[in-house]
Amino acid sequence: MANIQSLSLDLETFSSVDLKKCGVYKYAEADDFEILLLAYSADGSEVRVVDIAQGESVPPDILAALTDETVTKWAFNAQFERICLSRYLRDKGIIDATNEIGEEMSFLHPRSWKCTMIWSATLGLPMSLEGVGLILGLDKQKLSEGKSLIKYFCVPCNPTKTNGGRTRNYYYHDKEKWELFKSYNKRDVEVELGIQRKLSLFPVPEFLWNEFYLDQSVNDRGIAIDPLLVAAAIKLDREVKSYLIKELSRLTGIHNPNSVLQMRAWLKEHGLSMESLGKKEVAKALKTAGKELSEVLLLRQKLAKSSVKKYTAMKNAACRDSRERGMFRFYGAVRTGRFAGRLVQLQNLPQNRLPDLKEARDLVKRENLEALVMLYEDIPDTLSQLIRTAFVPRSGRKFIVADFSAIEARVLAWLAGETWRMKVFAEGKDIYCSSASRMFGVPVEKHGVNGHLRQKGKIAELALGYGGAVGALKAMGALDMGLNEEELQPLVNAWRAANPHIVSLWRDVDRAVKRCVYERGTVKIHTLVFTYKSGFLFIELPSKRRLAYVKPRMEENKYGGHSVTYEGVGVTKKWERQESYGPKFVENITQGIARDILLYAMQTVSRYPIVAHVHDEIIIEADRRTTVQTVCEQMGKTPSWAKGLLLRADGYECEFYKKD
Structure with missing residues (x-):
């Protein structure tokens, strides 16, 4: 077929790497990775399936189209197809194995790819092929057998007597299932073509595709981790957790101190009834608990630190060059179009407050537990604070x-025309002080005159900008910060009185919608x-x-x-x-x-x-x-x-x- 302009694709693949835990970049670099089936439609023609697993070859014109940047490639979650095909084409010697600086693997350029999943997200639709097909009422829907077929052919299986001890199912192990799998592969492209037709009234503007290409280039580049720090942190965390469990068992007699139910029962027996062992609840209980209970609660709190999960996620997702790729989902937050985090989830890393981060991370890398205990005492907390530092630049x-x-405060003020706030930003002043000053009618300076009011200004700013009231203040921790219940409604009133244009914006938008x-x-x-x-x-x-x-x-x-x-x-x-x-x-x-x-x-x-x-x-x-x-x-x-x-x-x- 000559002069292909558009190619719609779907792949079925095998890899022993867990896609959910490790991401597509590491998944596709596994030694045993392979493409099993390639379904395609050129320029909307009938969908064809190439059975690569059984030795069929991808037609030369389709192979050429994959590397031709004038041909638009479409897929649902196009990143998966693009990265998997990059590996396939590298193995065939069709594209270079390394990039221009010879350090990272190279990938097909994202600029000639478009993603039906992103298109769906721009319209507030689900980010799953099945979900979009159902909402749009397509004539052809995704086949429901897909999950079981993928489990059978695309991931390793457990060796059993029944299957002869094999760890993988090939096409020849169940030919009837394999034919159904090919139909499933074909149907996915048919559904995707149906989505393209249904959404044709609302094309994605070119500037948004350019943003998507930038996102893909950031994901392709990745960010390096310090593998020595990651490995040492996981090892130390394991040792410390083992010590804490033994110590808690010695103090309480509990077989499994990790069990919330067992720990709550023990605490209740000793006069402390707790509905939860969450951070806030434990901190509150520590204020009144006796010495023995305090010791147990503090050890349980250290045990509950989940720092190692982030280090394990880093280890799981790191590619062979120790770079984490694919950590950002473009348009992941459908309501706003913001990014969503994937894999390590950079969006929710713990803060670092240690003044000597370099010294602490050097001790961790040397696995010097004795020095760490002497200097920092709370090892789980120290490891938690060092998570960010595991990300490093290249040499x-x-x-x-x-x-x-x-x-957000700047955008909201600009949108509403709240000029006094815009003036605060123009003059480089503290918005929390200025807000408190406006609310209470007195000058407020950080660490100065009426400085105690700054905290009230801060909590009001954080909680009340989008119509929040007393409940929002409480959710933001107003009571924990020392404010009284009776102060909250007057605080809401004062903030709204100080920001009349923002309040008007809420009403204007409500009426307009x-x-x-x-x-x-x-x-x-x-x-x-x-x-x-x-x-x-x-x-x-x-x-x-x-x-x-x-x-x-x-x-x-x-x-x-x-x-x-x-x-x-x-x-x-x-x-x-x-x-x-x-x-x-x-x-x-x-x-x-x-x-x-x-x-x-x-x-x-x-x-x-x-x-x-x-x-x-x-x-x-x-x-x-x-x-x-x-x-x-x-x-x-x-x-x-x-x-x-x-x-x-x-x-x-x-x-x-x-x-x-």
Whole structure:
């Protein structure tokens, strides 16, 4: 077939590496990795299946199309197909085994690939092929037998007498299943083609694909870990946990001190009834517990530290060159379009407070447990604080870490036109002090006059920006910070009185959404455009990117009023109807704009090797000559679509990843 313009693909593969734990990059570099089946459709033609496992060859024109960057390749979760095919083509000598600097494996360039899963996510649809097919009501649905077939052919099996002691099932072990597997492979491409047809009314804008390509290049590059530190931390954690279990068993007589039920029962026998052994509950109990109980609780708290899980995740996902790849899911947060973390999950690493991180990590690498106990006492906590430091730049380079200052607060103030807040940012003042000063009508300075009010300003800022009230303050820990119950409602009132334009924005957005859904038309407010089209509510952000809500409608709420509801993946991880309201939409909008600013910044500094990003922070594996100031100046540039928005990026350099 000549002049192929578009190729839709689906692979079935085998690897002994656990895909969920290790990610596709490590999965595809396993010695026993192989592609079993390749289903494809060229330019929408009938789907064909190449049975590679049985010796069939990929047609030359299809093979050529895979490396031709003028041919668009489509797949659902295209990263999987692209990385697996990169390995296949490297093994055949069709693409180079290493990249231009000869240190990392090379991959097919993402620029000629497009992902139906990402397309679905931009419309608020599920991120599974089966889920999208069901929601769109396709004529051809994903075959339900898929999971059992994949388990049979794509992963190792346990040796048994029945299967002759084999550790893998090949096509010849069950030819009937194999033919069904080929039908399953073919159907996946048919479903994907159906999705493309259904979504053709809402094409993904080119600027969004460019963001996706940048994301893929960051995932391909990966970030290095210090394998010696990781291995030593896992070993030390095992030794310390073993000691703690023995010590707890000696003190309590409990056979398994890891058991919450056994530990709670023992504590109850000794006069301390606890519903949970969570961090907060244990800290509270320690205030009144006697010496014996305190000793047990403190040891149990150390035992509960889960630091080793992160180190194990690093070890699992590290490729042969000790780099972690595939840690970021583009458009992973469907509501806002923000990234989601994968594998090691950089988004929720523990903070580091140790003043001598370098010395601590050197002792861990040397496995000097005696010195660690003498200097730091709480080894699980020390290992937890060192997790970030396991990420290191390649030899001869340094990390430059830069992030936005108070990005959501800045975006919200700009969006609402809350000028006093914008002035605070313009003058480089502390927003918590300024907020407290505005709320209480007195000057507030950090560590100075009325400094005690800063904490109230901070908790109000963190909890109340998106319509939160007393419950939000409590959830943010207001009572634990020393505020009294009777102070909370006046705090809510004071914050709202100090921020009338933000409160107005909540109401304006609420009215705009309701009117848009009710009238099925278009409503414009501020710099936002609300549109109803073909069963979707779209909110166009200043960047021209759109947030999408599926099948919106007006429904009576529990208060007797009316709210907008829509379909989406809820907190239960199931597809269900959800209710929303003005402040919640404002939160989506604000976080969506903050996300767009991060992507703009990543593109602005993309000439530097970005190896990771966390929330509103970018980590660059920089040349020694690159300065923090240069990176921050470029990162802090305001996009042309956000005139008047004041941004500021701060940064630092380090020899291993840490919080400054």
